[in-house]
């Protein structure tokens with residue numbers, strides 16, 4: 001199956017959860033808005049100065065070197081009186097414009113008269129509106145400031161706060177049960193490197209998958225390592241299905257007889273095992289696991305299941321390209337897919353692969369791309385050394401100097 005077809009199928013099954021909750025604006029980074037934010041006020045609330053200087057009536061300064069008495073002093077956070085004609089007001093950045101004034105002359109364009117703060121020479125002729133921030137120039141009253149489906153960023157939290165919103169309506173977090181499979185897996189911290197038995201390896205997928213899920217705003221139940229046994233795999237799936245929206249596993253979806261995930265999911269629901277024409281990544285499973293009748297308030301009678309390949313780089317890349325969009329869709333996020341940029345290959349790829357390949361590369365100081373020498377799906381170093389992927393079409397060789405499509409990890413992890 002082509003990757004694009006797999007993604008389309010997968011997204012077709014990701015019905016948005018449609019549950020929402022209210023969270024403190026402080027805690028809403030990366031969450032998805034469940035309602036439009038409509039402003040009940042204008043920002044800024046009134047005309048104010050964008051400079052330290054003097055507020056004037058432009059008709060009072062029709063030539064340079066005019067001397068104006070200073071009739072009031074307006075600091076930020078304080079109210080202004082109407083500006084008396086023929087005078088100016090000392091004003092500071094963010095302070096409200098006095099009624100009647102129509103421009104600000106910046107301090108650098110004025111001189112105090114004889115060192116006295118009560119009158120100034122105005123050395124530059126102002127134009128109306130100069131150094132004035134207009135009321136409502138950022139946000140008008142009634143405007144939809146951020147739309148439902150927006151994934152909140154630090155800047156959007158600031159904007160929401162500028163509207164007086166201490167709490168925001170957001171989509172519920174997807175509840176994800178995560179487990180790793182494989183009898184070879186050992187947890188760091190439980191067995192010291194020198195005590196590792198032959199054949200044992202540390203469980204690395206669990207660490208990056210949990211972190212990736214958390215970045216996507218999921219509530220993660222980390223169920224640890226499930227041994228390669230049918231009964232334990234069944235039990236883990238069954239108990240996870242009731243209280244989660246997605247069960248995500250790594251390993252055990254190949255076709256070997258030690259791969260227990262496949263028959264277990266089939267027994268408890270349904271499973272499509274996709275051989276995706278991509279490298280790294282090939283084996284990938286999507287399915288559903290039935291929930292016990294009456295379990296929990298959740299209306300859906302099944303829980304989504306996604307089985308990622310065990311090889312760390314395959315697991316990492318398929319998460320970024322398939323699971324991430326799936327989870328964003330579950331949250332109702334309205335987010336464009338990351339777009340590749342064309343960059344120059346500073347490497348050769350003389351042997352074409354039958355499959356579409358996602359090469360781990362990094363940008364160099366000359367603006368080109370270097371290739372990590374070992375592209376094996378087990379070599380996680382390629383993903384830490386690299387800063388992105390070249391999306392290389394099936395059957396395509398690359399010659400140094402070719403323009404190739406590059407997807408940054410920054411975009412894929414955003």
Ligand code: AMP
Pocket residue numbers: 180181182184185201202203204205206250251252253254309310311312
């Ligand atoms: P599997 O898909 O279970 O056949 O595993 C494929 C390869 O990935 C094997 O070499 C496994 O040892 C390795 N692997 C599976 N799960 C993990 C994991 N959680 N962390 C590190 N390597 C893993």
Ligand code: MG
Pocket residue numbers: 181182183251252258310
């Ligand atoms: Mg395995």
